[in-house]
Amino acid sequence: xxxxxxxxxxxxxxALEALSVxxxxxxxxxxLPVFVxxxxxxxxxxILAEIFRAKCKLQVHEAQDKEIISGGSIYFAPxxxxxxxxxxxxxxxxxxxxxxxxxxxxxxxxxxxxxAYGAALIxxxxxxxxxxxxxxLRKIGEAGxxxxxxxxxxxxxxxxxxxxxxxxxAARPLPLAGIAAFLLGV
Amino acid sequence: MTYKxxxxxxxxxxxxxxxxxxxxFRRYAAASIKRRLRLARENLGFETYSAxxxxxxxxxxxxxxxxxxxxxxxxxxxxxxxYFLAIREQVIPHLRTYPSLRVWVAGCSEGEELYSLVILFRxxxxxxxxxxxxxxxxHEALVKAESGIYSLDRLQLFTENHRKSGGKSSLSxxxxxxxxxxxxxxxxxERVVFADHSLVTxxxxxxxxxxxxRNVMIYFDRDLQDRTIGLFKxxxxxxxxxxxxxxxxxxxxxxxxxxxxFAHEDRIYQRRAE
Ligand SMILES: C[S@@+](CC[C@H](N)C(=O)[O-])C[C@H]1O[C@@H](n2cnc3c(N)ncnc32)[C@H](O)[C@@H]1O
Numbered sequence: 001x002x003x004x005x006x007x008x009x010x011x012x013x014x015a016l017e018a019l020s021v022x023x024x025x026x027x028x029x030x031x032l033p034v035f036v037x038x039x040x041x042x043x044x045x046x047i048l049a050e051i052f053r054a055k056c057k058l059q060v061h062e063a064q065d066k067e068i069i070s071g072g073s074i075y076f077a078p079x080x081x082x083x084x085x086x087x088x089x090x091x092x093x094x095x096x097x098x099x100x101x102x103x104x105x106x107x108x109x110x111x112x113x114x115x116a117y118g119a120a121l122i123x124x125x126x127x128x129x130x131x132x133x134x135x136x137l138r139k140i141g142e143a144g145x146x147x148x149x150x151x152x153x154x155x156x157x158x159x160x161x162x163x164x165x166x167x168x169x170a171a172r173p174l175p176l177a178g179i180a181a182f183l184l185g186v
Numbered sequence: 187m188t189y190k191x192x193x194x195x196x197x198x199x200x201x202x203x204x205x206x207x208x209x210x211f212r213r214y215a216a217a218s219i220k221r222r223l224r225l226a227r228e229n230l231g232f233e234t235y236s237a238x239x240x241x242x243x244x245x246x247x248x249x250x251x252x253x254x255x256x257x258x259x260x261x262x263x264x265x266x267x268x269y270f271l272a273i274r275e276q277v278i279p280h281l282r283t284y285p286s287l288r289v290w291v292a293g294c295s296e297g298e299e300l301y302s303l304v305i306l307f308r309x310x311x312x313x314x315x316x317x318x319x320x321x322x323x324x325h326e327a328l329v330k331a332e333s334g335i336y337s338l339d340r341l342q343l344f345t346e347n348h349r350k351s352g353g354k355s356s357l358s359x360x361x362x363x364x365x366x367x368x369x370x371x372x373x374x375x376e377r378v379v380f381a382d383h384s385l386v387t388x389x390x391x392x393x394x395x396x397x398x399x400r401n402v403m404i405y406f407d408r409d410l411q412d413r414t415i416g417l418f419k420x421x422x423x424x425x426x427x428x429x430x431x432x433x434x435x436x437x438x439x440x441x442x443x444x445x446x447x448f449a450h451e452d453r454i455y456q457r458r459a460e
Contacts (some may be wrong), residue, residue: 064433065404065433065434066215066407066408066411066438078433081433082218084215084217084218084221085217086215086216086217087216087217088216092215092217092218092404093404093433094215094218094258094404094405095258095260095401095404095431095433096218096221096222096258096260097258097260108221111221112217112218112220112221115217115220116217
């Protein structure tokens with residue numbers, strides 16, 4: 001197995017609670033960058049980075065355009081912008097059209113990360129009530145990355161992890177605690 | 187380093203686009219260009235980028251269709267109202283001291299940002315002494331900008347934005363609505379020059395007092411961003427203003443010392459006097 005080099009996470013309805021189990025569990029010294037897309041209602045000022053900065057041991061940032069990626073940092077997509085990973089390991093934002101009604105879009109992040117990291121990527125689709133992330137997870141699976149979905153049976157909203165699992169049958173369904181434990185083991 | 191086949195094809199396609207038609211996307215941020223090229227290839231019905239390239243080289247009619255995918259025409263009137271409020275409250279008092287003004291809206295898309303500024307300048311009593319330049323590389327977008335017609339269902343958002351930007355009039359004063367469309371008054375275009383201009387391949391064309399270039403440089407890689415900022419620096423009069431998009435800034439630029447951080451939150455910079 002290729003050593004993992006980055007983690008991408010997508011979440012929608014119920015995201016805050018789910019992420020609150022996973023992100024604060026990551027210890028100082030966790031070496032991978034973590035990119036997170038959360039669907040929020042439109043035109044809200046960004047609050048995610050602030051909320052999680054207080055809870056997490058890792059550095060938490062709102063992603064900035066053309067920022068160089070650093071390991072052991074958590075990056076949130078800003079509201080109303082897509083977040084992409086460039087192959088030269090910097091981040092990029094875009095104000096392209098929403099994809100499947102979402103901006104930021106999980107698919108857009110996942111596709112670009114699949115391209116940049118190939119098999120060295122861990123992708124996680126958490127709770128949500130829409131199918132964003134399914135296409136992206138399929139591409140990550142095809143590129144040889146590690147695909148994980150929150151077990152739909154325990155998810156606050158099962159549609160999103162369910163759709164992703166269907167699009168990428170090789171994905172592993174895990175409960176939140178299992179996802180946190182998996183990340184601690186990488 | 188080995189390249190993925192697809193990446194080689196994309197590089198060659200962008201090279202062909204440049205050599206044949208002088209549209210230069212080679213230094214745009216790659217991930218997003220790649221995504222949009224994939225959409226273009228799929229929707230235009232090509233199996234590979236090489237096949238798309240062959241069609242592009244031999245059939246000029248493919249060009250506008252491809253450009254429609256490569257350039258992003260997402261805009262709003264008074265997008266990020268606080269930007270326009272900051273212009274109104276902080277920039278306008280400076281501009282008032284000049285007897286004549288030139289304003290450049292670079293990457294104006296279908297005109298939303300341009301009309302926002304013209305209306306703002308009219309409300310502030312500066313329109314009569316101002317010449318506006320509205321430029322873009324997408325010619326079809328410019329034609330739409332010049333027509334000033336928008337789907338009526340967008341006007342609710344535009345009106346709300348205008349109000350939040352400190353609008354001193356009612357947006358409905360400036361357009362007439364019919365058949366689901368809002369046509370903006372042609373008097374708003376009397377002092378506007380529309381022109382094809384690329385920030386990548388074209389040069390300075392006039393001295394400006396205010397340049398608004400929003401959500402265009404975000405699509406460029408860092409080197410190209412820097413070239414563009416250099417172009418703006420050379421275009422601006424001393425103490426002229428540069429306004430950028432909400433996620434754009436001069437922090438990484440080698441020209442940042444030529445500018446003053448004028449309204450930080452709203453990404454408005456002022457060219458230093460020296
Ligand atoms: C996302 S729109 C921004 C529209 C508007 N400025 C706003 O902020 O709402 C980007 C625009 O930049 C134009 N553009 C892209 N590359 C350009 C270039 N090299 N020179 C000039 N305009 C360019 C596109 O055609 C498009 O109209």
